[in-house]
Amino acid sequence: MTRVIQHQAFEALYDRGRNVYSDLEFRHCSFVSCRLSVTRSPDERSVVRNVKVVNCEVTGCAIETAVIEDCTVDGLKTHNLLACWGAVFKHVVLKGRIGKIMINPAIATGTATPQEQQAFDEANNAYYASVDWALDIAEGEFAEADIRGIPSRLIRRDPATQVVVTRQKALEGRWRSIDLSGTWWATSIQLFLNKPGDDDLVLVAPKGHRRFRHLLEGLMRLRDAGVA
Helix, strand or coil, X not given: CCEEEECCEEECXXXXXXXXXXXXXXXXXXXXXXXXXXXXXXXXXXXXXXXXXXEEEEECCEECCCEEEEEEEEEEEECCCEXXXXXXXXXXXXXXXXXXXXXXXXXXXXXCCHHHHHHHHHHHHHHHCCCCCCEECCCXXXXXXXXXXXXXXXXXXXXXXXXXXXXXXXXXXXXXXCCCCCCCHHHHHHHHHHCCCCCEEEEECCCCCCCHHHHHHHHHHHHHCCCC
């Protein structure tokens, strides 16, 4: 049975791994300075399963190396960037108006050893090998969305506003001659090329951004040129 939690404030909660959070629904709650699954060992990561978040808000929070499964976020206000570091996802839906989010495979940025990062890279690759789909962002109206480390074949997306660039197409370099001024697509592709490992990159035109139309036009230029 799902426990519903409404109109509560959570502050300075630090989860350091080895926990399971399941069968919960948060409605109109706020989270301030919280961290989830702060660990440098894949064997100690926390699990979030069957959790729904509806019209909540976060400030100064981060999702770190968690395993997140069968969850839905329907509306989320981020007062700054909500970063997810090294987490993995299975059947997670992001929909409605959502602020600035980043999903990145790096862990403990700036302090993790190469061996610790490699352990998570291997664990995450093994995890995704048995996942039918990881993330559904098709109905997400993001202020910004930077998603890395999840194979595009595992992401359900809106093809009109969310496109895929493969490493092969990026390496061909045709994107460099396309007018992408006023967007961040050139920077996103260059950063993708600078970090080997991922085979492709999903670029999201954020429907909640004031320059959505301009950003979308940039994606359409990439698509028309055969890059995306």
